[in-house]
Amino acid sequence: MKKIHTIITTLLLSAGMMGGCSDILDVAPDGMISLDQIFEDNDKVAAYLNTCYSFVPAKGYWYYFSTNIPTVLSDEAWDADDCAGLRVVQYYNGNVSAGADPLYEDMPGTNKRLGSYWKYYWEAIRNCSVFLERIDGAKVNRESDRDRWRAEAHILRAYYYFELLKWYGASFPVTGSSYSIEQDFAELEQSTYGEIVRFIEADCDAALESASLPWRITTEGEIMRLTKAVAEALKTKAVLYAISERFDDGTYTAEEAYRIGRQSLKNLRDNGYELFNKDNTFIADEVYTDPYQGIVTGPKKDEMIRAIGANKYYFSNWADYSSNPVDKETIWQHQVHQQYMWHTTSFVSTYKCGPCPTQEYVDAFEVTDGTVAYTLLDAVKPYNDTGEPTHLLPNYNPRALALYDESDPYSNRDPRFYATIHYHGSRRYIEDNKAWTTLWTDVDDPVNGLRDGNSDGSRTFTRTGYYSQKFLHPTEGTHDLNSFSPGWKLFRFGEMVLNAAELAVEAGQTADAIQLVNEIRRRSAMPEHASSNDVAHVRRLVRQERRVELGFEEARYYDVRRWLAKGEDKDLAETDKWLTKMVIRDTSPAGDHSSHSFTREPVRELPRDNYKSRYLLQPIPLAEATRLEVITGRPWQNPGW
Numbered sequence: 027m028k029k030i031h032t033i034i035t036t037l038l039l040s041a042g043m044m045g046g047c048s049d050i051l052d053v054a055p056d057g058m059i060s061l062d063q064i065f066e067d068n069d070k071v072a073a074y075l076n077t078c079y080s081f082v083p084a085k086g087y088w089y090y091f092s093t094n095i096p097t098v099l100s101d102e103a104w105d106a107d108d109c110a111g112l113r114v115v116q117y118y119n120g121n122v123s124a125g126a127d128p129l130y131e132d133m134p135g136t137n138k139r140l141g142s143y144w145k146y147y148w149e150a151i152r153n154c155s156v157f158l159e160r161i162d163g164a165k166v167n168r169e170s171d172r173d174r175w176r177a178e179a180h181i182l183r184a185y186y187y188f189e190l191l192k193w194y195g196a197s198f199p200v201t202g203s204s205y206s207i208e209q210d211f212a213e214l215e216q217s218t219y220g221e222i223v224r225f226i227e228a229d230c231d232a233a234l235e236s237a238s239l240p241w242r243i244t245t246e247g248e249i250m251r252l253t254k255a256v257a258e259a260l261k262t263k264a265v266l267y268a269i270s271e272r273f274d275d276g277t278y279t280a281e282e283a284y285r286i287g288r289q290s291l292k293n294l295r296d297n298g299y300e301l302f303n304k305d306n307t308f309i310a311d312e313v314y315t316d317p318y319q320g321i322v323t324g325p326k327k328d329e330m331i332r333a334i335g336a337n338k339y340y341f342s343n344w345a346d347y348s349s350n351p352v353d354k355e356t357i358w359q360h361q362v363h364q365q366y367m368w369h370t371t372s373f374v375s376t377y378k379c380g381p382c383p384t385q386e387y388v389d390a391f392e393v394t395d396g397t398v399a400y401t402l403l404d405a406v407k408p409y410n411d412t413g414e415p416t417h418l419l420p421n422y423n424p425r426a427l428a429l430y431d432e433s434d435p436y437s438n439r440d441p442r443f444y445a446t447i448h449y450h451g452s453r454r455y456i457e458d459n460k461a462w463t464t465l466w467t468d469v470d471d472p473v474n475g476l477r478d479g480n481s482d483g484s485r486t487f488t489r490t491g492y493y494s495q496k497f498l499h500p501t502e503g504t505h506d507l508n509s510f511s512p513g514w515k516l517f518r519f520g521e522m523v524l525n526a527a528e529l530a531v532e533a534g535q536t537a538d539a540i541q542l543v544n545e546i547r548r549r550s551a552m553p554e555h556a557s558s559n560d561v562a563h564v565r566r567l568v569r570q571e572r573r574v575e576l577g578f579e580e581a582r583y584y585d586v587r588r589w590l591a592k593g594e595d596k597d598l599a600e601t602d603k604w605l606t607k608m609v610i611r612d613t614s615p616a617g618d619h620s621s622h623s624f625t626r627e628p629v630r631e632l633p634r635d636n637y638k639s640r641y642l643l644q645p646i647p648l649a650e651a652t653r654l655e656v657i658t659g660r661p662w663q664n665p666g667w
Contacts, residue, residue, distance in 0.1 A: 220277020326396025
């Protein structure tokens, strides 16, 4: 009988061989007992479920060497570790293969499993399946616990399958079985994309049937436990991916997917989820709003400043787990804080600055005076490049030029711009000095100025003229922000609104799509879009809103891939091949920053390699793909690898 050893060996690992790294449900088994013994004891059953939780990735700055990998592999940011030739930079340079993928090496610490996605997600799925196969006959003291634990295992398994689907596409089998040690794998076949999403949907629906699974966590002690809200969010996101242009295989119609997403959104609303409120009084705190008093002008100034503060507060603070929370937006947040947030700013002496926002991302933020708003660049053709899309020739939207000045490019922008990006001239309160400090990123500035990683060799300085600040707490300026950086928001209501908006437009429901996009814009004090029946136009509005609202949240990396048309020859040359920086020079005679020049240039002279079609999906580890092919007689590797 033929057997294989990785996709399946990891599925066959005993739960007792694992140590739980989360305290969600007590401690893990000691590794010296059988599965039968585990499921004969209430506490050990709970501990086994804990091992299922232990694979949930912390994401964000818990990727290798504290860099947000999906962000710096998209067109949102450039990694300042380019000077060191580290792992992400190997993607930039094309030094990646299925047998030598730099992201697959295990790393120590809480989130080491992000090193070997394929291996550890399969191990997690195996544990969830074992739990679900045994929970009905297990020794559990309270039936309400049995019901809730079963539901949680269903959601966890669905989540891990979706993580595999996002990274690898439909390159694996989906099953509810934990597999037997005597399993014959010769007939193993890949599932289709739609089949995998149907399985995810079914797992989520099974969890939603639970009478004991809550809609919201209301105690700090259960901070990461799953809820019905997570099931609704996960199901909607998976269905959205299933109807995306690149992955649509006909399993779902756009109308069915829209009905699923709209019902899930309604269920979330009915159970108390909503966007974080920009009008909460504490948002007026000067550390959230003071830096923008001299930047924002016009009749909507106060509302826009509150919107900036709300964005800053929401992303730099933990979710509220009280029975009547101020934060009703967060659906699921990781319990581990973003440990190395001090990497993201050069306001103080730091080790490195990490992901640097690109000029392309800055260009995505609209210009506005609070009453009207326009995309800065033409929505259909943003750049006037001929030949290579180097993005050096912006194709300005004529209407935007009434509010935009190339010599003062950071005034009159979407409030989310000021809450997301540290730009030339932005201000920050430095707790160490008890003072406000201005950030200058011109090439002559010795503290925070732009540098070329290839020649300068310092990972401290920006490569693009910008620094990230989306998750950075506004009151903390010390070297180490460990205690001030919240855990990653794995799901939030704002994304669910935009997912529903995209489902609506793909189903031809343009009025609903506009209404949902405007809901997001109102929270950010942005003027609302007018109604339209033009599907292509509304689709652009939805995608534009996703790009701005979900920046640095891992959305863009997957969005540009799933929006591509089918075909192995498709690549990301339009968005990801060339990225640009803003080269700023102080032109004032006295060197007092009273005037500057702004010039767009490529971040480096060579294009990035990770725009090519093979990077649309991650490679299956070479040894694993080879075993699968030998056992089944069919190729399993993703295209190009």
